[in-house]
Amino acid sequence: MLELNKRDAELIENAIRSWQQESLISEEQGRSLKQSIKVVSADWQSLSLYIFIGAVSCALMSFGALILDEKWIEILKRKLSLTDGVIAGLFLLLSAFLCYQGWKRNKQQSFYSFNRELFWLLPVLSIGVFVVYAGKSVGYFDKNYGLFWLLATFCYGITGIVFRSRLLWLATLLSLIPSYVKLSTWISHDEHLFLGMNLPCRMVLLAALIILLGWVLRRQRVYQPIADMTWNGGWLLFLVSGWLISIFGNCGTWEEWQQLRQVHLLQWVVWYTIQCIAVLLLGSRLKDEFLRDLGMLFLLLDLYTRYFEYLWDFTNKGLFFGVLALLGWWTGKLVERRMRKRS
Numbered sequence: 096m097l098e099l100n101k102r103d104a105e106l107i108e109n110a111i112r113s114w115q116q117e118s119l120i121s122e123e124q125g126r127s128l129k130q131s132i133k134v135v136s137a138d139w140q141s142l143s144l145y146i147f148i149g150a151v152s153c154a155l156m157s158f159g160a161l162i163l164d165e166k167w168i169e170i171l172k173r174k175l176s177l178t179d180g181v182i183a184g185l186f187l188l189l190s191a192f193l194c195y196q197g198w199k200r201n202k203q204q205s206f207y208s209f210n211r212e213l214f215w216l217l218p219v220l221s222i223g224v225f226v227v228y229a230g231k232s233v234g235y236f237d238k239n240y241g242l243f244w245l246l247a248t249f250c251y252g253i254t255g256i257v258f259r260s261r262l263l264w265l266a267t268l269l270s271l272i273p274s275y276v277k278l279s280t281w282i283s284h285d286e287h288l289f290l291g292m293n294l295p296c297r298m299v300l301l302a303a304l305i306i307l308l309g310w311v312l313r314r315q316r317v318y319q320p321i322a323d324m325t326w327n328g329g330w331l332l333f334l335v336s337g338w339l340i341s342i343f344g345n346c347g348t349w350e351e352w353q354q355l356r357q358v359h360l361l362q363w364v365v366w367y368t369i370q371c372i373a374v375l376l377l378g379s380r381l382k383d384e385f386l387r388d389l390g391m392l393f394l395l396l397d398l399y400t401r402y403f404e405y406l407w408d409f410t411n412k413g414l415f416f417g418v419l420a421l422l423g424w425w426t427g428k429l430v431e432r433r434m435r436k437r438s
Contacts, residue, residue: 104132183228190221190250197258215262222250241277248274259318268305268328275301287347296345298336305329327385334374334393341367342400357404364401371397 108129115125171177197214230243248270255263279297283289289297309326341363346352375390377383398419 107132178232179228180232183225183232186221186225186228190218190225193218193221194254194258197260201258212260212262215258215260218254219251219263219266222254223247226250239277239281241274241279241281244270244274244277255321256317259321261320261324264321264324268324271305272298272301272332288345291345293343293345293347295336295339295343298332299340302329302333302336305332327389330374330386330389334371334389337367337370338393338396338400341397342404364397368394368397 111120111125111128114120115122120128172182197218200211200214226243226247229246230240236242248267251263251267251270254260255267275297276294279289287293292300305325306329309322309324309329312322312325315322341360343352344355344360344363346355371390371394373390375387375394378385378387378390
């Protein structure tokens with residue numbers, strides 16, 4: 096008896112039904128195959144995922160209470176006469192030890208599990224403390240915080256690739272964003288525009304670089320989840336940045352945006368709509384479900400945003416959302432019909 100969860104059982108039953116329709120197997124064989132499937136009501140993988148998410152949340156709160164508060168570290172500094180540089184060195188050694196332990200765990204447990212991946216949260220936090228105190232020891236080089244965000248990005252990136260950790264690579268992508276923002280702001284001497292671009296426009300360039308990196312990683316012998324995270328994360332940042340540009344344009348300050356008439360942002364709205372449609376079509380062409388769904392999601396977000404910007408005060412709300420409901424139902428029905436034809 097083959098034990099499957101409800102989703103997998105439905106998938107196999109659909110396959111058996113399709114084989115019967117194509118006369119690849121007889122009705123009796125199909126009935127026998129269906130009887131050999133047992134649906135397991137409890138999805139233990141999902142349950143373990145929720146448990147580990149709770150564990151990660153508790154670990155982050157514990158880290159915030161113990162490390163970010165800095166009281167116990169400051170007490171140790173006074174009692175042992177430690178400097179910021181010494182503390183940074185100690186956490187660097189701790190990070191190396193934790194990475195070694197993680198490497199040993201990877202060798203002992205070659206298959207992926209939430210338990211194994213959760214361990215890498217400890218090096219993520221330890222490396223973060225190392226970077227913070229390394230920056231403190233040199234005064235952040237005249238408040239150049241972006242340089243140390245970049246240091247954290249390199250530390251997470253190298254360890255993530257070497258030890259094939261999704262959590263470390265997620266920390267890499269998340270650290271890359273503030274390092275890029277802080278460095279560009281520092282180079283422009285805290286001006287609102289960098290090379291004539293405001294923050295959302297700058298983020299589009301970063302997103303393009305991440306997408307390019309994801310494209311390269313997918314063609315190299317790199318841990319596949321890392322390549323996929325980079326690819327998907329780049330497109331997500333690309334669309335979020337474009338959405339912000341469609342709202343704020345290239346305005347450098349809040350006051351400048353408030354004085355700008357909405358009609359002057361129409362060109363950005365048109366470009367963003369084209370951007371969403373292009374991503375949707377690209378995802379369909381590449382058979383990339385995430386990219387396709389992302390394009391559709393942000394196209395709908397674009398539609399809602401334009402409504403609240405231009406039509407909220409002039410249209411009947413019930414009629415508008417009723418039309419959207421009918422449009423969504425019709426689109427879903429059309430997609431479902433096409434999927435049935437393909438199957």
